[in-house]
Amino acid sequence: MxxxxxxxxxxxxxxxxxxxxxxxxxxxxxxxxxxxxxxxxxxxxxxxxxxxxxxxxxxxxxxxxxxxxxxxxxxxxxxxxxxxxxxxxxxxxxxxxxxxxxxxxxxxxxxxxxxxxxxxxxxxxxxxxxxxxxxxxxxxxxxxxxxxxxxxxxxxxxxxxxxxxxxxxxxxxxxxxxxxxxxxxxxxxxxxxxxNPENKVSCANEEWTEDPSSGLCYHISSEVRSWSDAHAACLSMSDSYYNSDLASIHSATEMEFIKNLLPSVNKHFWAGLNDIQKEGSYIWTDGSSVTYTDWHYGEPNNDNGGKEEDCIEMPYGYDFEWNDNVCTISEYFVCKKTEIDYKTK
Structure with a gap:
């Protein structure tokens, strides 16, 4: 054009x-x-x-x-x-x-x-x-x-x-x-x-659920993976319209929306927060700022029998409040899609 x-x-x-x-x-x-x-x-x-x-x-x-x-x-x-x-x-x-x-x-x-x-x-x-x-x-x-x-x-x-x-x-x-x-x-x-950014395509389909208030989409995995493999799986779901990554969460409203998507069964779900690079310095995999947390009482504690707990999970037993865990454990995970901005790319 x-x-x-x-x-x-x-x-x-x-x-x-x-x-x-x-x-x-x-x-x-x-x-x-x-x-x-x-x-x-x-x-x-x-x-x-x-x-x-x-x-x-x-x-x-x-x-x-x-x-x-x-x-x-x-x-x-x-x-x-x-x-x-x-x-x-x-x-x-x-x-x-x-x-x-x-x-x-x-x-x-x-x-x-x-x-x-x-x-x-x-x-x-x-x-x-x-x-x-x-x-x-x-x-x-x-x-x-x-x-x-x-x-x-x-x-x-x-x-x-x-x-x-x-x-x-x-x-x-x-x-x-x-x-x-x-x-x-x-x-x-x-x-x-x-x-063309004027021709938006919805991120929602049979595997992704859109939050109509934000336009963001979330995918709940049906298989378990280590945190790093879950991260790679989320990245692989990017397309021409949207970037996909392990979920970053920035408000109680967003957290509540995700909780409503998670099944009421004893499962744990990886999110994108981690302190792999520096202990105690948490970052999201998608590079967004850490503006909100939802830690369970006493967490994070980096306590797992001497093993480092550098990756954040949302366990059913904690009502999906956040817990740090060992990154090599295989768990379910939550991916999030954000729209690619071609105007600034």
Whole structure:
């Protein structure tokens, strides 16, 4: 998909610190268009690309969603990957905040630049949410100047933002700096329904139960495994939409929902909390913060006949309140799915 805006758009390159950018790049070097056709929607454009792909002449396509009249579906015969395509994008938009302007794809946080611009990208099977809309009035246009001159002129004019076209050396001094990331480029063979965050797919099925209040899903195992094997089993259940891991629990409400899923029989269930790396320093396997605990009275005690108890279980005999236990014991387990955020991936 390829949305066109009234103002210059920007792309963050997937190198360096992906979540911290102070330069927004976008000058993508699109190849020559093989053919351009009108399409009513992106699905039709994708189908057109499929037809041309049979003869090897569609490797990538763009769809201009706001251009509903005219040739808004462009077919490209370009054998490349989305990361390679991104690497060729070199147009930059940067904020005008004294020294907080750098022409690169790294971010240096200083007292003059306390935060960095982040414009989400995601590469899912060739689908790339890549560009940002810059909204606001253009204060001044300076054609044919260097980037350094553009930076200087926009500072003198007290612009809020610079838009600089590197190939044409055109400089736009912008009055505002609002950025909205909405542009996509799609590689042939990509399932946009998987990659488009607007097309959500429920995590619930015959093996997963969704909590409607949070949109999170939980799987209760029917077989026993050691804690590490249970962790691996949960990770293997990730898919194109959701990451799966041993369950992390962050509130009494979430704990109550999980308890209602557990069978009323004498079974123990692994969760993701553990202090394997450092005794007494508990972490969740999914990397989330430990903001809630539900220990049984006297736990954790790391007491099992001299064996280390580094992994957390929820035993029926404790009304599923938490207990530390030896990680090599085989138990049932609880997995949890969280939605993949392609906007920030």
């Amino acid at each position: 390829y949305w066109v805006f009234n103002f210059i758009v920007g792309l963050t390159i997937v190198t360096g610190q992906q979540d911290c950018k102070n330069a927004v790049f976008n000058d993508c070097k699109f190849p020559a268009v093989y053919t351009a056709i009108h399409a009513d929607d992106i699905d039709t454009c994708a189908a057109i690309c499929d037809v041309y792909a049979v003869s090897g002449t569609c490797s990538m396509y763009t769809f201009e969603a706001e251009e509903l009249i005219g040739e808004n579906c462009k077919i490209y015969d370009m054998q490349t990957t989305i990361p390679d395509f991104q690497a060729a994008c070199n147009e930059v938009g940067v904020p005008v905040n004294d020294e907080c302007v750098f022409y690169d794809d790294e971010c240096t946080v200083t007292n003059l630049c306390p935060t960095c611009i982040s414009c989400g990208t995601g590469t899912c099977g060739g689908y790339m949410q890549m560009d940002c809309e810059f909204q606001g009035e253009i204060m001044e246009r300076h054609p044919g100047v260097t980037f350094d001159t553009c930076q200087l002129l926009c500072r003198i004019e007290k612009a809020a933002y610079i838009n600089y076209y590197r190939e044409s050396n055109d400089c736009h001094c912008m009055a505002t700096d609002k950025r909205v990331c909405k542009k996509q480029v799609v590689q042939y063979g990509t399932d946009i329904n998987v990659c």
